[in-house]
Amino acid sequence: MTKNDPAQASGRRADILERATEAFVSHGYAGTSMADLARAIGIQKASLYHHFRSKESLFVACVTEGYDGAVRRLEAIRSDDAISDPARIRAAMEEIYRINLTTPVGRMAPLIAEIAATIPEVAQAFHSGFIARHYATVTGMIEDGIARGSFAHVDPLGMQHLIFGPVITLALSREMTASFPDRDALYPVDRIRETHIGLILRLLTGKGSADGS
Amino acid sequence: MTKNDPAQASGRRADILERATEAFVSHGYAGTSMADLARAIGIQKASLYHHFRSKESLFVACVTEGYDGAVRRLEAIRSDDAISDPARIRAAMEEIYRINLTTPVGRMAPLIAEIAATIPEVAQAFHSGFIARHYATVTGMIEDGIARGSFAHVDPLGMQHLIFGPVITLALSREMTASFPDRDALYPVDRIRETHIGLILRLLTGKGSADGS
DNA sequence: GTCTATATTTCGATAGAC
């Protein structure tokens, strides 16, 4: 463990972002101090300021550099024309569950809500760069399916909320109950995901009028 | 504005709890200082410590004393046997939307997730006192309807997530976009609620197998 | 029960050696 290891330094920025994001989503922005972050990363607090000039700029980097891969993967699923429309919706929902339950970016929504009043630009960037694009991709899949005659004439906005809402809330519920011994019994991911996907596909492929107006 | 107004002092505790809850849900636990709270209430910081011996105990009171009314109203809807099963579900969902979008207790979930690691007892109390009871009440309504033959044989756990998920996520999304000029166009509450209720009732009263297994 | 004043700790951020 030398002091100036170049191999460590090269991936340092990515390492900081990864651990900082994990800490921010676990304890909130205000609840995470630079000393906490330095401890989690294993360097001194002053060294953090060599890579990022302030806590806010580090946080902004966590938010704006964390979601690119997630957005691209979902867009790739939409473009995949080797599968049927229902299979595409299933693949998209499995990816949405994966993102929101196993990666930090999926648990960033409460974090953004916390600082939206103080740093509105971050909320804007996260919403237009991640949320809106995720929503638009799924809405597009549904509209594609309707145009091809695979799906009933559902309201895409309503379906969007029915698809994302339970996933984001499940991630929040599991974060909230992380310390409970019976968390997996209270919120069984696999069972909830499969039931959810089944119900969505039933609404999309089912007969009859599906809009609530 | 006298210094020792008894009329003010009598309702002081409730006043503190109300304004503190609003501040906590807006800026998070760590993001809200005792000075912030004192300013919002219009008293001095030291006076807060006359009513609550610490920030943590004030926060615990906000969480544990905030949800009683909400739980009782939803349970009253379940017990109301003057209406049909679908009408009861509709009334319950309208109440769930009202709670989560217009009262602070409905926006407490991210707050609990933030401090769950530091004060696990609060997460336990909130989950068993509010979340679990809200869930159980709705699940009960669905099971009642199935038993009476009003509803199809859906999976109550899956329906529970499909009912609460979109509402809680909508509250979070609107909190996140509170500063956006186009928030009401991005997240139009009335339209989303009506579509949501319509889709849930379609799943509950529709024909065919409804479980995803 | 509310106030002013202050003790004590922790925070974000900087200076300067190596």
Added chain:
DNA sequence: GTCTATCGAAATATAGAC
């Protein structure tokens, strides 16, 4: 690029007058 040492501001909490 990382470190030790430290600054000034802001945090939680307390002391004691009225």
